[in-house]
Amino acid sequence: MRAALVSEFRKTVSTPLWWVLGLTAFGYMAMTAGLLGFATTMPVEQGGMEMTGGGVDVARSLYSLPVSLGYVFPLVTGALAVTTEFRHRTLTATLLAEPNRTTVIASKLVVQGGVGAFLGLCGVAGAMVAAAGALVIAGEPTMLGEPSVWGTAALAVVALALWGMVGVGFGALVPNQVASIVLILAFTQLIEPLLRIGLALLGDGFAQVGLYFPGAAAEALSGASLYSSIGAAELLPQWAGGVVMTAYALGFALLGRLLTFRRDVT
Amino acid sequence: MPTPNTPPGMPIRFRGLTKTFGPVRAVDGVDLDVLPGRVTGLLGPNGSGKTTMLRMLLGLVRPDAGSAMIGDRPYVSIPRPGTVVGASLEASFHPGRKAVDHLLTLAPAIGASRARVDEVLGLVGLSDAAGRRVGGFSLGMRQRLGLAGTLLGDPGVLVLDEPANGLDPQGILWLRDLLRHLAREGRTVLVSSHILAEVQATVDDVAVLSRGSLVHASSLAEMVHLADSHVRVAGPDMEALARLVTERGWVLEDVAGGWVVRGAKAPEVGAAAFAAGLELHALESVGANLEETFLRIVSGEVPGSVRALEDGRDAAGAAA
Numbered sequence: 001m002r003a004a005l006v007s008e009f010r011k012t013v014s015t016p017l018w019w020v021l022g023l024t025a026f027g028y029m030a031m032t033a034g035l036l037g038f039a040t041t042m043p044v045e046q047g048g049m050e051m052t053g054g055g056v057d058v059a060r061s062l063y064s065l066p067v068s069l070g071y072v073f074p075l076v077t078g079a080l081a082v083t084t085e086f087r088h089r090t091l092t093a094t095l096l097a098e099p100n101r102t103t104v105i106a107s108k109l110v111v112q113g114g115v116g117a118f119l120g121l122c123g124v125a126g127a128m129v130a131a132a133g134a135l136v137i138a139g140e141p142t143m144l145g146e147p148s149v150w151g152t153a154a155l156a157v158v159a160l161a162l163w164g165m166v167g168v169g170f171g172a173l174v175p176n177q178v179a180s181i182v183l184i185l186a187f188t189q190l191i192e193p194l195l196r197i198g199l200a201l202l203g204d205g206f207a208q209v210g211l212y213f214p215g216a217a218a219e220a221l222s223g224a225s226l227y228s229s230i231g232a233a234e235l236l237p238q239w240a241g242g243v244v245m246t247a248y249a250l251g252f253a254l255l256g257r258l259l260t261f262r263r264d265v266t
Numbered sequence: 267m268p269t270p271n272t273p274p275g276m277p278i279r280f281r282g283l284t285k286t287f288g289p290v291r292a293v294d295g296v297d298l299d300v301l302p303g304r305v306t307g308l309l310g311p312n313g314s315g316k317t318t319m320l321r322m323l324l325g326l327v328r329p330d331a332g333s334a335m336i337g338d339r340p341y342v343s344i345p346r347p348g349t350v351v352g353a354s355l356e357a358s359f360h361p362g363r364k365a366v367d368h369l370l371t372l373a374p375a376i377g378a379s380r381a382r383v384d385e386v387l388g389l390v391g392l393s394d395a396a397g398r399r400v401g402g403f404s405l406g407m408r409q410r411l412g413l414a415g416t417l418l419g420d421p422g423v424l425v426l427d428e429p430a431n432g433l434d435p436q437g438i439l440w441l442r443d444l445l446r447h448l449a450r451e452g453r454t455v456l457v458s459s460h461i462l463a464e465v466q467a468t469v470d471d472v473a474v475l476s477r478g479s480l481v482h483a484s485s486l487a488e489m490v491h492l493a494d495s496h497v498r499v500a501g502p503d504m505e506a507l508a509r510l511v512t513e514r515g516w517v518l519e520d521v522a523g524g525w526v527v528r529g530a531k532a533p534e535v536g537a538a539a540f541a542a543g544l545e546l547h548a549l550e551s552v553g554a555n556l557e558e559t560f561l562r563i564v565s566g567e568v569p570g571s572v573r574a575l576e577d578g579r580d581a582a583g584a585a586a
Contacts, residue, residue, distance in 0.1 A: 003374035010374070014367035015360060089358035092326060093415065096353050097375035099325050099342040264327040266287075266318070 004098045004107035008081070012115055017077065022122040025066065025073045030126035033065045037134030059143035060224040062131035064156035066123030067222045071163040071215070072188055073123065074116030078167020079184060081112050082256075083177035091265055101261045105253055108168045116164020120157035128153065152224050155238070159218040162242070165249035166214060172256025188215065211236045217244035275302025275422045275454040276350075278323065282332030285318055292318045294478040295332065297572075300456050300471075302422070305449045307465045307486075308458040310475030311564060316458040317355065319475070320427050324353050336423055348376035352416030353425040357408035357432070361401030365392055365411050368400060369418060376419035386414040391440070405432030413441075423454040430457075430464040442468040462560040474563050474570055482563050482570025492559055492570070497527045497535045500548035510542050511535075526552065 012018055040058050061068075082105075085091040098104050132142040143149050167184070174180040192215045199210040210216055211234070220241025236244065278300035285293045293315040300306045308316050321327040323334040325342035336344065336351055344350050359368050369383045387396050390410040395403070400411065409432050416424055424445075430438050445468050449455045459465045462472075472489050474482035482489065499518075501507055504525060511518040516529040527535050532551040539546050563570040 003377070006374040007371050010367065010371045011360075011363075014364065014371065015362040017362075084360060088360050089356060090360055092355050092358065093372065095326060096324060096355075097348055097372050099347060264321070266321065266327060 001103055001107065004103050005110060007094075007097065008107045008111040009114075012081065012111055017080065018115060018118070021073050021077055022119055025070055025119050025123040026126035028126070029066050029070050029123040030130035032069055033062050033127035034130035034134050036065065037062055037131035038138060041135065041138035041140050055141055056143050056146055056148060057224070059131070059135070059141075059146070059149050060152040062135075063124065063128045063149060063153045064222045064224045065127040065131070066120060067156045067159045067218050067224070068215075070119075070123040070127075071160055071218060072184070073119045074112070074160045074164035075167040075170075075184055075188065076181060077115055077119065078108075078112040078164040078169075079171035079174075079180050080167075080177070081108050081115075082168055082171030083175055083180050086175040087177040095265060102257060105168070105172055105257055105261060108172075109165050109249065109253055112164040112168045113161045114164075116167075117157050117161035119164070120160025123160065124153050124156050152222055155222040156224075158242070159221045159245065162221070162245040162249060163214075163218060166245065166252065169249045169252025169254075169256060172260055173252050175256075175260050192216075207234070212244055214245060214248050217241045217248070221245060275452045276337035277301055278423065278425075278454060278456060279335045280319065280323070280332070281334075283319060283322060283329055283334055284331040285315075285322060285327060285329050287318075291478050293322070293329075296475070296478075296480045298473050298480055298483060300454060300473075302454040303449060303452050304470040305445050305455040305457065305465075305468050306471040306473060307462075307469035308456060308473050308475065309462055309465075309560065310458075310460065312460050314460075314475040314564070315478040316460075316475055317427055320353075320355060320425055320456075320458060323425065324351075324355070326355075346376065346419075348372065348421065349419040350421055351423045351425060352419060352421040354412035354416045354429065355425075355427045357405065357412045359400040359403075359408065359411065362399055364397055364399055365403070365414075366396040368411065369415060372415050372418055378418045382418060386417045389417060389444075390414040406434060406437050409433055409437075413444075422452070424448060424456065426455075426457045428458055428460070430459060430461075438464060462557050466556060474560065476564045476566070480572055481566070483572045488571075489559065490556060492563070496552050497530060497532045498548060498550040498552050499525050499527055499535060499539075499546060501539070501544060501546045503544060506542070506544055507539065507546075510538055510544065514538055524548075 040062065085094055094104060095101065132144060135142045170184065171180055174183060192213050196210045196213060196216060199206040211220070217236060218241065220235035221238055223238050235241065280296050280298040283293055283296045284291070296319060308319070310316050318327060319334075322329045323336070323341060325340060334340065341347055341351060363371075366383060366387065369386065370380070373379070373383055384393070384396070387393050390413050392407065392410055392414060395407060400408065403411065409429060413426070413429060416426065430441055433441060445455050445457065449470070457465055457468070466486070469486055472482065472484060472486050473480060499507065508518050511527055514530070516527050519526050519528060532549055536546065536549050539549075
């Protein structure tokens with residue numbers, strides 16, 4: 001297992017994807033959190049989006065923005081870790097080095113969890129720098145002295161680590177690279193947000209279902225949500241959010257192992 | 267001569283190996299032993315089942331029936347298989363990864379050091395390209411990189427699918443010398459090819475697949491005997507020579523610009539002509555066309571003979 005982990009780690013850091021995405025996550029989150037930071041300081045009447053709950057909650061929502069808007073980075077990276085093996089036909093060499101296919105998937109889960117944490121760190125760093133900067137410029141408190149703000153930021157990193165693992169599981173289940181990425185983008189960028197807002201509008205019973213979507217569970221884990229800040233949904237307890245995310249990662253990985261990775265590699 | 271620290275070559279044993287893909291019987295009950303100390307060529311046209319056979323050997327494709335063992339165990343139950351078997355099935359790499367990084371991703375499972383990675387890169391002549399991304403490599407360079415990966419663990423068994431594919435003539439010569447050297451050290455070397463000429467000068471043993479079945483297995487020397495050799499003759503009295511040839515049960519044919527005797531070797535024809543007091547102006551053995559024989563075995567025109575490759579063992583095999 002150790003050898004497989006080292007091998008997976010070297011695979012990840014020997015192509016430029018990881019640092020390109022790290023920079024992109026930092027920049028994208030900085031830009032978005034900076035803009036939202038200014039917006040939260042503006043009253044609604046002046047075109048802003050003054051958030052509910054007051055200073056600490058607003059700061060937590062801003063600093064953990066990658067959980068709401070940046071999780072697609074680790075998710076796609078995790079999926080790519082599996083699908084590139086099929087696309088570039090390197091799975092043969094991988095399985096020759098490590099014939100145990102469960103070990104191969106497990107090592108990818110672990111390493112991509114780490115990559116997800118790295119991308120989470122980049123995104124959270126970008127969000128914190130830009131949002132805190134915006135708050136300072138607007139003359140609002142940054143709340144960086146509050147331990148709960150840092151706790152949320154740390155859990156946001158954990159949530160993105162889990163997103164990386166969900167990506168591996170999904171890639172194992174849908175190894176076709178194009179199909180995998182299209183499904184991920186369609187679900188995360190369109191279907192889940194629409195469903196979460198839609199279900200919330202339909203009433204309590206339906207809203208409960210929305211809590212178990214991976215995006216909602218990840219936000220629950222970090223304890224702050226863009227959606228709940230704008231009043232669109234409640235969240236699961238933090239621990240339950242972590243459990244649901246882990247279940248998605250392991251569930252997809254297990255299905256992928258049983259359905260896709262059992263096949264002949266021709 | 268085997269060096270003291272050369273890992274032992276082990277026999278590869280296929281027994282009743284069978285695989286069906288949909289309606290196609292890709293590999294059909296193949297029995298074959300591949301021996302250490304020799305280079306064995308697994309030959310057959312595209313689609314004859316060579317790659318499927320090798321993939322079953324390496325645990326990538328599950329056989330419907332039969333088994334493929336390396337020594338006394340299947341590939342997937344060998345601990346650290348890369349130290350026992352060096353296998354290269356396709357020259358496929360991530361295009362964004364540097365050659366040296368590709369080998370470094372394989373190294374942990376084998377326990378190979380960074381120094382060993384540099385060493386095998388040198389061995390296959392890629393030292394200068396080590397830091398380049400594989401996306402810019404020619405097919406020949408990819409083949410060399412694939413080969414470097416198989417050598418990383420200094421394995422006693424090498425399994426290479428179409429290793430000469432994409433190599434220039436110089437590269438084929440280089441590959442021949444390398445594989446022959448590895449076999450001389452006592453290793454088991456199994457290479458597949460769809461072109462006999464590519465490996466003709468490399469292999470000791472040949473196994474020929476056609477439509478999934480093993481149609482011929484012998485030493486290369488024995489296959490040469492199967493080849494249809496003939497003797498070119500010329501003389502002042504061709505009518506008398508024709509009568510003599512018919513008497514002996516051979517065949518005289520008029521081919522473009524001359525006569526050839528089929529079914530006999532040059533010394534036999536010469537001796538018969540001498541005994542009959544016939545004058546000969548030309549007596550020349552025309553080399554067997556092995557490639558043609560191979561193709562005729564594949565097409566079923568010439569019956570191949572499947573025999574245990576042990577029969578062809580010589581001192582080199584015994585040394586292992």
